[in-house]
Amino acid sequence: MERPVAGIGDAPQLAAGTEDTYEPCSLPTVQLNLGCFNCGIDRYMLPLPNYQDSLKRVISKGVSEQNLHLITLCEVGRRKGLDDINVSAQDLITAALREHYIVISCQAYMAAWQAHPGEQAGDSVHLTRVSGPDVAPLGSVMDAQLVIMVFKIASAKHRDKYGFLMSGQLHIRTHQKTKGKA
Numbered sequence: 549m550e551r552p553v554a555g556i557g558d559a560p561q562l563a564a565g566t567e568d569t570y571e572p573c574s575l576p577t578v579q580l581n582l583g584c585f586n587c588g589i590d591r592y593m594l595p596l597p598n599y600q601d602s603l604k605r606v607i608s609k610g611v612s613e614q615n616l617h618l619i620t621l622c623e624v625g626r627r628k629g630l631d632d633i634n635v636s637a638q639d640l641i642t643a644a645l646r647e648h649y650i651v652i653s654c655q656a657y658m659a660a661w662q663a664h665p666g667e668q669a670g671d672s673v674h675l676t677r678v679s680g681p682d683v684a685p686l687g688s689v690m691d692a693q694l695v696i697m698v699f700k701i702a703s704a705k706h707r708d709k710y711g712f713l714m715s716g717q718l719h720i721r722t723h724q725k726t727k728g729k730a
Contacts, residue, residue, distance in 0.1 A: 576706040578673050580713065583610045583619045591656075594625035595633045604644035607660050611645055617673055618699070621658040622719045629656040648674070654681035657695045657717055675699040675713070692720045 585606055593599045603624065610619040624630065630637050630653040637653035641660060645651070648664035661675045680697030694716050701711040 576703075576709055578701065578703040578705060578711075580618070580673060580701060581614065581616045582715075583614060583616045584717070585610070585619065585621050587621050587623050589624055589626070591625040591628050591632055594630065594635075600635075600640060604641060607641055607651075607658075608644040611649060611660065611662075618659065618661040618675060618713070618715065620715060620717050622656060622717055624653065624656050624658045626656050629653050629658070631655075650677070652677070652681065652697075654683065654695055657681065657719070659697060659715070661699065672704045674702055676702065678712075686718075692718065694718050 587603060587606065589599050589603065603621075606621070607619060610616045625632060630640065637651040637658055641649075641651045645660060648662060649660050650663040651658065651660040659681070661677070662673065663676065664674055676699060678698050678700050680695070682696045684694045684696060686692040686694060696714065696716045699713045699715065701713055703709075
C-alpha cells in the first residue's frame, strides 16, 4: 500500500523500506536496474583506441559496479556510430562485459543488456529483445529522433511469469547553423 512521505511536489512517494514489498494488484515484481549515458564521442574519435577504451569502461562500470540489467548510450560516434567504422558492438564490448550480456548498435545509439542468467541464477533477471531497435524520426527543426527497443523481462524468481519493457532513447541534435547563437 502506498504511504505518502515528504517529497518533491504533491506526488505521493513510496515510504522507505516498502520498495521490495509493494506489489500492485498482488502481481509478482522484480527489481530492474536501468542506466543511460550520453557518451559525446564524435565519429572521428570513435576509431581511436583510447575512445573505444573509454566506451568499454563506461559500459563495464555500469554493469559491474551499478549492477545494471540494461544500459543505453547515445552519441557513440554521432549520427553513424560503430557501423561507420565497421566495428561490431558485441566484439568491441565482449572483453569488458560478462559473457551473458548482449550489445547492439544502431546509428549513434548503443544498448547492452543482461540476456542470460548470471552467477546468481536464484534471483537473476534477464532480458530478451523482442523488437527494435526502431528509429522514429520526430520531424522537428532540431532533427529529433527516438530509438525504441522492446524487451521481455524474465526472472528466475518467477519462472512462469514475464513482463515487457519498452526502452526509448530521445536525442535532439543541434544543427551546425544554430550552434553558438543565442
